[in-house]
Amino acid sequence: MSTAETVRDGAVREGSAQDGAAREGFAHDGSVHDGAVAVREQTPARLAAAPWHADPYVRALHAGQGPLFLRRADGWMLPLDVERWCADADAADRTVLRRCQSPILDIGCGPGRLVAALALHGHPCLGIDVNQAAVARTVRAGGPALCRSVFEPLPGEGRWGTALLIDGNIGIGGDPRALLTRVAQLMAPEGLLIVEAAAADVDERVRVRVDDGRGDVGTAFPWARVGSRALLHHAHAVGWNPVEQWTARDRGFVSLRRTPPLPRSSAER
Numbered sequence: 628m629s630t631a632e633t634v635r636d637g638a639v640r641e642g643s644a645q646d647g648a649a650r651e652g653f654a655h656d657g658s659v660h661d662g663a664v665a666v667r668e669q670t671p672a673r674l675a676a677a678p679w680h681a682d683p684y685v686r687a688l689h690a691g692q693g694p695l696f697l698r699r700a701d702g703w704m705l706p707l708d709v710e711r712w713c714a715d716a717d718a719a720d721r722t723v724l725r726r727c728q729s730p731i732l733d734i735g736c737g738p739g740r741l742v743a744a745l746a747l748h749g750h751p752c753l754g755i756d757v758n759q760a761a762v763a764r765t766v767r768a769g770g771p772a773l774c775r776s777v778f779e780p781l782p783g784e785g786r787w788g789t790a791l792l793i794d795g796n797i798g799i800g801g802d803p804r805a806l807l808t809r810v811a812q813l814m815a816p817e818g819l820l821i822v823e824a825a826a827a828d829v830d831e832r833v834r835v836r837v838d839d840g841r842g843d844v845g846t847a848f849p850w851a852r853v854g855s856r857a858l859l860h861h862a863h864a865v866g867w868n869p870v871e872q873w874t875a876r877d878r879g880f881v882s883l884r885r886t887p888p889l890p891r892s893s894a895e896r
Contacts, residue, residue: 683839685760688713688738697850698838705835705852712737712794713764716744719875720793723821726871726882728788732813734777735796739765746770753782777809787813792822801832801849803861811866811885820867820883822858830857855879 687695691713696704711717716724720741729750733742736754738761745752746769754765754772765772775781777799790810792799800806810820829852837845853861858881859869867883874880 683843683845684758684837687839688758688760688764691738694840696838696840697835698844699833699835700847704838704840708794712740714740716740717876719878720744722873722875723791723793723823723880726789726819726821727791728819730783730787731789731791732781732783732787733791733793734810735792735794735799736765736770736772737761737794739768739770739772741791741793742770742772743768755781777806777813781813784813786815787818788815789819789821790814792820794823795825795852797822797824797853797858798851801834801851803851803853803858804865807862807867808865814885816887817884819870822881822883824855824858824879824881825852826854826877826879827852828854828856830854830860855881 683695687693687707687709691710693707693709695707695709697707698704721744724741724744727745727750729752731745731750731752733739733745733752733754736742736756737758739754742752742754742765752771754762754770755775755777756762756765756772757774757776759774762772762774773782790813792806792810797803797806807820814820832849832851834847835850836847855872862869862881862883866886868886870882870884872879872881
């Protein structure tokens with residue numbers, strides 16, 4: 628592999644300068660460095676993410692194509708765009724990548740098209756995903772990645788320049804405010820968060836299963852779907868301010884920064 632070597636737990640070991648982003652702490656050039664970051668324990672966050680190890684999802688990643696859906700209890704199914712996820716970054720993705728400030732953390736990186744594109748252009752970056760097959764595919768594509776949940780300890784906490792929640796990943800954990808609060812802990816003070824919102828004006832928390840549309844389903848897990856209006860509402864509630872909104876190829880994006888703390892009065896000093 629050109630940039631890194633996967634280990635059994637899906638973490639990444641050093642293989643080149645690019646996968647320095649899979650290691651703790653930042654060097655003067657903005658890359659990430661320090662010791663190995665293998666994660667073997669089954670933490671609550673890892674166990675909660677187990678549905679993404681379901682066979683329908685893994686098989687779709689190996690094949691590079693669907694059909695694949697998130698299925699609600701009432702039978703409604705949300706198509707998942709596996710083919711796009713497994714392809715190179717497209718024109719809509721590039722509108723996101725142009726706005727990124729290094730170093731960049733891709734939360735729920737999937738098969739890694741964004742991390743691979745960033746690494747190709749020399750940006751310090753890291754993808755995290757709870758699925759080992761997704762992490763392995765990211766590494767094969769040239770992007771540094773770890774098999775880890777966003778709710779577990781991560782390299783470089785408090786120092787990431789940009790965090791990405793793309794392809795509906797604002798739904799991770801089924802609680803957008805909890806996720807946005809956690810992401811705030813990962814960011815540098817002036818860090819930028821870029822979120823892809825649902826196309827519909829929706830704000831729902833549901834339990835879903837990964838479904839291949841042919842009778843093979845995974846176990847149920849919590850998810851959320853959030854349109855732009857609801858995203859801005861949740862973001863404001865936990866201290867994020869909108870920077871920009873844009874649409875590309877019928878996909879909607881919002882960038883956000885943390886609300887700066889109010890200056891203390893002389894009496895408080």
